[in-house]
Amino acid sequence: MKILFDGRPIRTPLSGVARYCANLSHHLSLIARQENRAQIEVFCQDWKSRNTELQTIIANNDASFRCQDQINPKLANILFEFFPSYAKHFHNKKFDIIHETYFANLGKKTKEKKVVTIHDVIPLDCPEYFNQKNSFFSKRNFYRQVKEADHIICVSEYTKLKVIEYSDYQGPISVIPCGVESPTAPTxxxxxxxxxxxxxxxxxxxxxxxxxxxxxxxxxxxxxxxxxxxxxxxxxxxxxxxxxxxxxxxxxxxxxxxxxxxxxxxxxxxxxxxxxxxxxxxxxxxxxxxxxxxxxxxxxxxxxxxxxxxxxxxxxxxxxxxxxxxxxxxxxxxxxxxxxxxxxxxxxxxxxxxxxxYSWPEIAQNVYNIYQALIDN
Missing domain, CATH: 3.40.50.2000 (Glycogen Phosphorylase B;)
Structure with a gap:
């Protein structure tokens, strides 16, 4: 099976969602290599080589990365948002599963299965914590994602309850927490x-x-x-x-x-x-x-x-x-x-x-099992 994993949050500075994408994609790729049944491709953006954090992560990540470096990331995201069919010109492959890791469109769904990770619903619950533009796009993508998703991953029980509260989604929802890296060695x-x-x-x-x-x-x-x-x-x-x-x-x-x-x-x-x-x-x-x-x-x-x-x-x-x-x-x-x-x-x-x-190997295995179940079904 071929999985397209959205790694666009991996950018400078690294957020919690960026760390989620970097660590999860790495450990998913380790499992895929061991199982010899899957290919994980991480889609990211590095226009004019300005994404310094991304280069460091690629060097230490077992996943395959496809970097969009043709146009400004902000313009690319607008194209993905309003012309989702055009998104496939960037990754230019057929995939069995698309995994969207935050409130953003990775391409129009056709025959692929779609997995969505929802970290929170703050833009719906407390829009005052965001500027109007971010709040608008996050809300828009939340309702699109719950409509398109074949499986939703929430990082907490609280987020799961909020997804149910704000949508009529009837599909499977799994609660899989975020992981935490091991502390760096003390000096x-x-x-x-x-x-x-x-x-x-x-x-x-x-x-x-x-x-x-x-x-x-x-x-x-x-x-x-x-x-x-x-x-x-x-x-x-x-x-x-x-x-x-x-x-x-x-x-x-x-x-x-x-x-x-x-x-x-x-x-x-x-x-x-x-x-x-x-x-x-x-x-x-x-x-x-x-x-x-x-x-x-x-x-x-x-x-x-x-x-x-x-x-x-x-x-x-x-x-x-x-x-x-x-x-x-x-x-x-x-x-x-x-x-x-x-x-x-x-x-x-x-x-x-x-x-x-909260270990990344266990979290990645749980996500990989979701991929496998979607393909088997």
């Missing part, structure tokens, strides 16, 4: 600090800087804690996205020097931070899955996070959850976890038993 700089070296309680938040990530509420919570004991420092890392400058400016007004915004960081630096901070806090108002929470578990850093959307599925102890719209509740949860070493240790220990289901 001498990434060893945990001793108690004597620690002068502050470091709180870490990772993710794109945008309104739904709720950074200002977290800054307010840390400010509440510092009124009682001025030992807390908030470390924020991630790419600036929608209204990022405004969010960081407001957070800095609240915390002053107790806010350390690092901007985008490397994977090595991400894992170093997770190993060294006192607590990971994820106050997002809406997630389709919650990759940073699983990364925190894998780094053996206790996470606390919002009691909404898909995030509740990731908790191993209800005491990890807080109301993201209440800085007081966030502050109380931070205070509890930073001063209760036994609770942190128990949380980390419980989480380790769940980590195998």
């Amino acid at each position: 001498s700089e990434s060893q945990a600090k001793t108690k004597d070296e620690k002068r502050t309680i470091d709180i870490l938040c990772l993710g794109n800087i945008e309104p739904r990530k709720n950074i200002v509420a977290l800054a307010s919570a840390v400010a509440i804690l510092n009124k009682k004991s001025p030992d807390f420092r908030l470390i924020v890392a991630g790419y600036g996205n929608y209204r990022a400058a405004e969010i960081i400016s407001e957070s800095r007004e609240i915390l002053g020097d107790n806010l350390n915004y690092l901007g985008p960081i490397s994977d090595t630096e991400k894992w170093r931070l997770l190993r060294n901070v006192d607590l990971f806090v994820f106050p997002s108002l809406y997630e389709g899955f919650g990759i940073p929470v699983i990364e925190s578990y894998r780094a053996k850093c206790a996470p606390i996070f919002s009691n909404c959307s898909s995030l509740t599925e990731l908790a191993v102890d209800e005491r990890q959850l807080f109301d993201p719209r209440s800085p007081i509740d966030i502050a109380q949860t931070i205070d509890r976890f930073t001063h209760d070493a036994a609770l942190k240790a128990q949380t980390i220990e419980k989480a380790q038993a769940n980590l195998p289901k």
